[in-house]
Amino acid sequence: MPKKDLQTLKGFRDFLPEKALEREKVFETIRSVFQKYGFLPLETPVLEYKEILSGKYGGEGEKLMYQFRDRGQRDVAMRYDLTVPLARVVAQYQSELAMPFKRYQIAPVWRADNTQKGRYREFYQCDVDVVGSDSITADAEIIACINEALQSLGIKDVVIRINNRKILDALLQNSGIPKNKILDAMRIIDKLEKIGEPKVREELALLGIKTKGRQDLFETLNATFEDPKEISVHLEAVPGAGELAAVVEILLEWGIKNYQIDLTLARGLDYYTGTIFEIILPDAPQYGSIAGGGRYDNLIGMFTSPNPLLSKERAKGEVPQPSRKAMAGTAAVGGSIGVDRLLAALEELELIKYDLVSDVLVCNLAEELEEQYLAVTKQLRDSGIKTDFYYSPDKLDKQLKYADKKNINFAVIIGQDEQKKSEATVKNLSTGKQEKVKQKDLSKFLKK
Amino acid sequence: MPKKDLQTLKGFRDFLPEKALEREKVFETIRSVFQKYGFLPLETPVLEYKEILSGKYGGEGEKLMYQFRDRGQRDVAMRYDLTVPLARVVAQYQSELAMPFKRYQIAPVWRADNTQKGRYREFYQCDVDVVGSDSITADAEIIACINEALQSLGIKDVVIRINNRKILDALLQNSGIPKNKILDAMRIIDKLEKIGEPKVREELALLGIKTKGRQDLFETLNATFEDPKEISVHLEAVPGAGELAAVVEILLEWGIKNYQIDLTLARGLDYYTGTIFEIILPDAPQYGSIAGGGRYDNLIGMFTSPNPLLSKERAKGEVPQPSRKAMAGTAAVGGSIGVDRLLAALEELELIKYDLVSDVLVCNLAEELEEQYLAVTKQLRDSGIKTDFYYSPDKLDKQLKYADKKNINFAVIIGQDEQKKSEATVKNLSTGKQEKVKQKDLSKFLKK
Numbered sequence: 001m002p003k004k005d006l007q008t009l010k011g012f013r014d015f016l017p018e019k020a021l022e023r024e025k026v027f028e029t030i031r032s033v034f035q036k037y038g039f040l041p042l043e044t045p046v047l048e049y050k051e052i053l054s055g056k057y058g059g060e061g062e063k064l065m066y067q068f069r070d071r072g073q074r075d076v077a078m079r080y081d082l083t084v085p086l087a088r089v090v091a092q093y094q095s096e097l098a099m100p101f102k103r104y105q106i107a108p109v110w111r112a113d114n115t116q117k118g119r120y121r122e123f124y125q126c127d128v129d130v131v132g133s134d135s136i137t138a139d140a141e142i143i144a145c146i147n148e149a150l151q152s153l154g155i156k157d158v159v160i161r162i163n164n165r166k167i168l169d170a171l172l173q174n175s176g177i178p179k180n181k182i183l184d185a186m187r188i189i190d191k192l193e194k195i196g197e198p199k200v201r202e203e204l205a206l207l208g209i210k211t212k213g214r215q216d217l218f219e220t221l222n223a224t225f226e227d228p229k230e231i232s233v234h235l236e237a238v239p240g241a242g243e244l245a246a247v248v249e250i251l252l253e254w255g256i257k258n259y260q261i262d263l264t265l266a267r268g269l270d271y272y273t274g275t276i277f278e279i280i281l282p283d284a285p286q287y288g289s290i291a292g293g294g295r296y297d298n299l300i301g302m303f304t305s306p307n308p309l310l311s312k313e314r315a316k317g318e319v320p321q322p323s324r325k326a327m328a329g330t331a332a333v334g335g336s337i338g339v340d341r342l343l344a345a346l347e348e349l350e351l352i353k354y355d356l357v358s359d360v361l362v363c364n365l366a367e368e369l370e371e372q373y374l375a376v377t378k379q380l381r382d383s384g385i386k387t388d389f390y391y392s393p394d395k396l397d398k399q400l401k402y403a404d405k406k407n408i409n410f411a412v413i414i415g416q417d418e419q420k421k422s423e424a425t426v427k428n429l430s431t432g433k434q435e436k437v438k439q440k441d442l443s444k445f446l447k448k
Numbered sequence: 449m450p451k452k453d454l455q456t457l458k459g460f461r462d463f464l465p466e467k468a469l470e471r472e473k474v475f476e477t478i479r480s481v482f483q484k485y486g487f488l489p490l491e492t493p494v495l496e497y498k499e500i501l502s503g504k505y506g507g508e509g510e511k512l513m514y515q516f517r518d519r520g521q522r523d524v525a526m527r528y529d530l531t532v533p534l535a536r537v538v539a540q541y542q543s544e545l546a547m548p549f550k551r552y553q554i555a556p557v558w559r560a561d562n563t564q565k566g567r568y569r570e571f572y573q574c575d576v577d578v579v580g581s582d583s584i585t586a587d588a589e590i591i592a593c594i595n596e597a598l599q600s601l602g603i604k605d606v607v608i609r610i611n612n613r614k615i616l617d618a619l620l621q622n623s624g625i626p627k628n629k630i631l632d633a634m635r636i637i638d639k640l641e642k643i644g645e646p647k648v649r650e651e652l653a654l655l656g657i658k659t660k661g662r663q664d665l666f667e668t669l670n671a672t673f674e675d676p677k678e679i680s681v682h683l684e685a686v687p688g689a690g691e692l693a694a695v696v697e698i699l700l701e702w703g704i705k706n707y708q709i710d711l712t713l714a715r716g717l718d719y720y721t722g723t724i725f726e727i728i729l730p731d732a733p734q735y736g737s738i739a740g741g742g743r744y745d746n747l748i749g750m751f752t753s754p755n756p757l758l759s760k761e762r763a764k765g766e767v768p769q770p771s772r773k774a775m776a777g778t779a780a781v782g783g784s785i786g787v788d789r790l791l792a793a794l795e796e797l798e799l800i801k802y803d804l805v806s807d808v809l810v811c812n813l814a815e816e817l818e819e820q821y822l823a824v825t826k827q828l829r830d831s832g833i834k835t836d837f838y839y840s841p842d843k844l845d846k847q848l849k850y851a852d853k854k855n856i857n858f859a860v861i862i863g864q865d866e867q868k869k870s871e872a873t874v875k876n877l878s879t880g881k882q883e884k885v886k887q888k889d890l891s892k893f894l895k896k
Contacts, residue, residue: 014541017490017551031472035834038836038854042465046556071560091454103465374702381484392583
């Protein structure tokens with residue numbers, strides 16, 4: 001096969017060691033924070049019955065899903081997101097799972113989407129969800145653990161924008177818009193940052209909101225709050241205002257002050273029913289929201305109760321308003337970190353640390369010294385130092401080039417001269433500085 | 449959708465939190481050992497061009513591969529193993545990779561195989577390979593790092609069986625067997641443990657090895673060695689004997705004594721060209737070999753040079769014997785850990801530790817105490833303790849049941865009485881023992 005034919009499919013990527021290592025490290029950090037918050041991992045198959053995976057999306061998802069008929073004549077599809085498999089697991093193992101079910105899943109999904117603009121057909125999602133609790137504490141916990149995960153990666157400036165879908169809903173209803181246009185109006189408000197307030201007002205006018213209605217709406221939406229207590233004052237008797245205040249109070253209780261209440265935050269997805277949030281990094285604004293999520297009490301029940309998302313009301317464009325208490329069994333709140341954007345932002349912020357890779361290369365200058373090389377390699381590895389050994393004697397230059405390609409920090413060089421004195425030359429490959437060290441002290445020396 | 453229709457495809461599995469956590473922990477341990485040996489991760493796509501993935505396997509693989517035509521009319525297939533993607537990466541990024549290329553990949557593969565006997569259609573492979581070095585040290589390093597990975601998981605008794613394919617090859621050629629029957633003979637010898645020596649002798653006779661030839665063959669094969677130096681004496685001038693001795697000497701240099709030289713070890717796969725090894729756990733013998741591998745200098749070059757595996761000689765059943773030096777660029781040695789068997793063995797050996805899961809549940813007895821609960825939860829999490837908080841006030845019994853389901857070790861209980869004294873009751877859920885502790889001292893108390 002000629003080399004030019006060797007390629008991955010469009011929208012699919014290889015991650016060579018340096019990148020793959022970054023990813024592993026980032027996932028590990030995120031996992032350890034999620035676990036500290038009592039979340040446990042879940043793994044589901046890449047392939048599932050198509051009928052199950054296509055439950056949620058309707059026509060659009062159907063089109064983007066990788067699907068085929070397997071040799072057993074089953075219609076199968078590749079995982080399209082991590083939420084539908086979660087819904088299946090909750091329905092299928094109801095009696096086995098500890099409820100509320102707190103799980104995270106960091107795994108690839110596949111969409112045969114347009115590949116322009118950094119969109120990939122194979123990409124990772126990183127989801128953390130609580131299923132089966134209508135407690136507002138769960139909402140706060142999702143936000144808190146994603147916030148901490150991002151901070152644990154070294155990001156200093158993390159901003160959490162918070163709102164509650166019910167508030168926007170109520171405000172729009174009060175604005176005099178026809179009920180079946182509310183979702184459209186939300187999508188318009190969602191574009192606020194992108195197209196600006198005048199344009200949004202214009203589009204809302206076209207939807208049928210009168211001048212006075214628009215006036216009142218934006219007066220309320222543009223409010224800012226110093227203290228969560230002001231929320232209930234400003235939004236007296238507006239559904240969702242109490243929930244929003246409660247989430248913020250819990251965050252404050254946990255010492256989390258890097259939030260902004262933003263009543264214009266709408267989040268594109270239709271299925272949110274309460275708290276919504278997104279996280280932006282002011283130091284890397286070009287990546288937009290790095291994470292986001294909210295409460296979605298209607299979705300997880302899709303396999304256990306009639307699917308309200310596919311109901312007649314839904315078809316008419318009305319926003320579902322279930323009682324949270326009534327749906328406690330499948331009440332759910334969750335968040336998702338955009339892994340590709342996060343990794344790009346971490347690189348931009350120079351938070352990817354190349355001390356991730358091997359620490360030391362033990363060079364190989366002479367066959368008759370192999371015994372020493374093996375002993376030194378063992379000494380370093382036994383003390384936990386990531387150590388690479390150059391297998392065959394070769395020019396030192398070539399070996400240092402290898403070290404450079406692998407981002408190795410130190411070279412341990414033992415030639416006949418060093419060997420006579422039981423020493424080694426340790427070369428710092430970033431500064432070029434070198435020092436003689438007794439062979440027996442190498443691991444002690446390199447550990448500092 | 450009725451609950452009975454909610455299921456995974458045959459041969460596909462969900463891993464609920466407890467199992468998923470075991471797996472994560474095991475993978476993490478393995479990864480950290482591989483990294484200590486200077487191996488770095490590689491990630492390749494799940495879907496690739498079918499033409500690339502089917503390069504190696506011929507008819508059999510073709511049949512078992514999940515393949516379909518995507519919407520762009522490309523013939524695509526799901527990853528069948530981790531070796532062919534490695535070969536593609538080595539060919540495609542030749543100039544970018546540090547050579548020798550030392551990589552590991554722990555990832556799922558898919559085969560539409562018969563699902564009986566614990567075989568799955570979606571399962572993980574855990575591969576570690578060195579590409580581009582013909583040094584025998586690389587062979588030893590692969591064995592050493594897999595050995596250490598298994599020991600790091602807590603397995604005390606690990607036995608490495610080692611041989612060299614060239615020895616078996618030479619011995620069979622000397623036994624007077626027709627050249628085109630050598631691979632068949634190896635497959636028969638591979639069954640030695642399963643069917644016993646008399647039966648193997650019988651089958652070899654049918655292949656055309658005469659009585660004297662069989663006699664000599666088994667006399668040599670059944671030799672045991674106290675010291676690697678005896679190998680070259682016993683197998684004077686037999687190709688591969690020097691390599692075998694050299695591998696063992698390096699292992700000894702590294703303090704690895706848990707090996708057995710076994711000249712009857714054949715390893716089923718056709719593509720090995722030198723060192724072969726497998727690892728068994730005497731305390732869990734029913735799982736057979738937990739890991740294995742060897743040198744395969746002919747395979748990685750499949751995309752850069754004419755594929756010797758598909759050559760005419762190969763078709764005639766002759767074993768390829770390339771010069772190791774000549775193929776240094778694509779010389780390769782690697783090993784693979786059987787993840788499913790390993791996890792089953794770890795469970796059998798009671799090496800799966802349930803202190804993996806959350807440490808503490810902060811119980812919730814009264815809404816008016818929520819502030820205290822949140823503060824205690826934060827205190828514990830800040831000190832790194834995995835802490836779950838029960839979101840809504842409920843009967844203590846129900847909360848302890850939740851803790852039990854999640855394998856949580858301690859419950860922190862604060863009722864009105866405890867609150868008055870700024871105390872908490874800490875209940876050890878495995879012993880039932882409980883103690884009063886000052887709230888401010890909780891993390892200190894629980895850390896020990």
